[in-house]
Amino acid sequence: MTAMQPLTNLRELDVARIRQDFPIFSQPVHGKRLVFLDSAASAQKPRSVMEAERGIYETAYANVHRGVYSLSQRATSEFEAVREKVRRLLNARETREIVFVRGATEAINLVAQSFGRAFLSAGDEVLISHMEHHSNIVPWQMLREEKGVQLRVAPIDDAGELDLETFEKLIGPRTKLIALTHVANALGTVVPIERVIRLAKEHGIPVLVDGCQAVPHQAVDVQALDCDFYVLSGHKLYGPTGIGVLYGKAELLQAMPPWQGGGDMIRSVTFEKTEYNELPWKFEAGTPHIIGAIGLGAAIDYVQSIGYDAIGVHEDALLAYALRELSKINSLRIIGQPRHRSGVISFALGDVHPHDIGTILDQDGICVRAGHHCAQPTMDRFGVSATARASFGIYNDRDDVDALVAGLGKVQEMFRL
Amino acid sequence: MNELRDLYQEVVLDHARRPRNFGAIHGPSHRAAGHNPLCGDKVTVTLTIADGRVADVRFEGGGCAISMASASLMTEAIMGKTEVEVRAMFEEFHAGLTVTDEGAALSALAELDKLAVFAGVREFPVRVKCATLPWHTLVAALDHVSEPVKTE
Known part of the structure; x- marks a missing residue:
């Protein structure tokens, strides 16, 4: 562009x-x-992010996934092309594993509300660390209020490093999800996320990684990491506000119920029964942040050009x-x-x-x-x-x-x- | 740098570093807590009113230089004053920092002697709440508000 x-x-x-x-x-x-x-x-x-947004408004703007006219098809293909850019950025296996959200906060809330509500029950545990952003604490506390899910917090040492030994001890039979930051936003600690994920996998526990502070600085390969969810915010990656990404393994996303209901996330609606759309649109109710996604695509291009x-x-x-x-x-x-x-x-x-x-x-x-x-x-x-x-x-x-x-x-x- | 010198005047820095009337009164007649969630400033004001006048006032808490100095100077300024006078001082202080008409603001502050040092805060809108937090807390104490005060 x-x-x-x-x-x-x-x-x-x-x-x-x-x-x-x-x-x-x-x-x-x-x-x-x-x-x-x-x-x-x-x-x-x-500038390229601003120009990309302006460019779409000036030449190819319409709602996506709806119109039969060519303008809408162009908007749709530009929008969906960004999903492919994000897939490549994270090296996800499939584009349907890339869900557009407002930001990492919404992505974590989506997982808490969809995965958490469906698969966690009273007494089950979510394991986080002491150096999480509030956005990776509060959604789990809300789930605790709602479902009696327990929150376990792995300590950090004086240097600001995750105490891996205690972390491992906190993994128990009721641990159903590990949600950890990749890079701690207040301290700058790079968490040895590969080791954490290996540990989790030994116990068969899914892992959500908050990649907000990682993606602007380092390449991320979700397949190599073998994490189950990876979340990021576009605006920290030189992109616009209001757009972010939830990566989730297809089999997990498929098993999860939709979070928000509305247009775009359905295949057919009658008053008796609604059939949901397939991935990733099942999780994208309503008109998405089309322009935000276009801007994010330009930001990814910019970062990768460097x-x-x-x-x-x-x-x-x-x-x-x-x-x-x-x-x-x-x-x-x-x-x-x-x-x-x-x-x-x-x-x-x-x-x-x-x-x-x-x-x-x-x-x-x-x-x-x-x-x-x-x-x-x-x-x-x-x-x-x-x-x-x-x-x-x-x-x-x-x-x-x-x-x-x-x-x-x-x-x-x-x-x- | 001049605007900064106006903000961080010697009196302000002195009171921030060595706050007066710092602590809590045991068994006060009035007490309230205030908190700026965004920046973490916290202040608790305790005071005793006897015969209609402030017989003693203390504050404790932690925060930026502006909030600490404001609390410290406030306790000095209101000592011995009647409740009506204290409320009038709050109005003048608040007006002095928040009304847009600079002339009116400065003349309100001029009524407050030493407290006029906070005129410099006017140039730093995001810091106004630091200076006003102790005062809001004081008024909440007078009004017997039990919920912590927030200035945002």
């Missing part, structure tokens, strides 16, 4: 050029160069640099020291509240997240109510890290640390 030159063979990402692909960086903040370090909350969008190898090399080096530079700051404490980190660094600076840090950095055009990151149990585990968090994407470079370090110097000066 765009005339991008492939960057695949570059050892170093040409960040200056990448930044030119993101219109937001042409606009100063408080008169300063925008230093965007909050991609883990939501990433900025390349390539996960190049992204990985660039971001690993940038994280290492950031960790080194931040560690030099007196009174700065990094929250979580996982061996394998991706995307984010959470930190505390003396006793300065993260919101004060955020306000002061903002004056220099530096955007960091300050708060509990929708992971209050993680905060409790480390004895803090909030942290400041810098997170990185393909458009960040050492200048951004240097700006952050300089900005933190101003915080220290202001608070006389």
Whole structure:
């Protein structure tokens, strides 16, 4: 859809050029160069995503799966082509295993409400970890309220690593689902998800992986992982808000009852009996977020034009640099020291509240997240109510890290640390 | 940097670092808790009103510099005041931070002596709730509200 030159063979990402692909960086903040370090909350969008959305509206927009006219068929084929792009992105076996949802939150709720309601009963257990996002905690608590399902929480250690030994001990005869993050959003911990899934498989337990913070940074192969569900949000992958993906193994999705009822998810409706549509549309009631899906497709194209190898090399080096530079700051404490980190660094600076840090950095055009990151149990585990968090994407470079370090110097000066 | 200096004035930083009247009164006549769920600021205000005046007031909790300093300065400002005066101060403080007419806002704050240092918060709309949380909590205590106060 765009005339991008492939960057695949570059050892170093040409960040200056990448930044030119993101219109937001042409606009100063408080008169300063925008230093965007909050991609883990939501990433900025390349021009190609905006152009793809606009392009569909201007040339091929109509409702999908409905019209006999050619415009609707074009819209449908563009929409369904994105499903194939997502299938390839995740290396799913079949496109019918790719369900479009609003985001990872909706995907997890779908699994809790459909799989959970149908296959879990009172006393059955869902095993999660202590470093989950609220979206991988609350849907299970709602199921607990509704069905008496038990929630088991695997502890993490002081470094922010999953305690695998205890995790394994928590797997019991009543464990019916393991739901774990791939990369922890507040700590940056990369969970050894392959090992976790192997363990689960030894006990025949299905595994849901929250891949929100993984997919922007690394290639994911759901067949190699052998996970049963994998969820992601488009807006963290440089795509639009309001679109996300639930991957589920076909045999599981097939056995699961529909979640929401409405148009598109049915084959035939009479007042006596309704026959549901086949996968994946069984789970896509109502007119889908057509434009969001188109934007997501363009975002996937963009990420793949750069390539996960190049992204990985660039971001690993940038994280290492950031960790080194931040560690030099007196009174700065990094929250979580996982061996394998991706995307984010959470930190505390003396006793300065993260919101004060955020306000002061903002004056220099530096955007960091300050708060509990929708992971209050993680905060409790480390004895803090909030942290400041810098997170990185393909458009960040050492200048951004240097700006952050300089900005933190101003915080220290202001608070006389 | 100037706007930041207006926000984080010396008085504010001093009260944030060494809050006055920090703690809880044993057996207060009034008590309420407040919470900003988004940023995690938490404050509990206890006070004793005797002969129609604030005989003692304390606060405890944790949060950003703005919320801590606001709570600390609030306790100093209302000590010895009548309930009517305290409610009037709340109105002035709230107006001073939230009304759009800057002249009216600043003249409301000017009535509040030391509390006028929070004028700088006006330039940082997302931080207004940090400064007002202790005051909302105080009014809830006066009104005997038992549910925790939220400013969002």
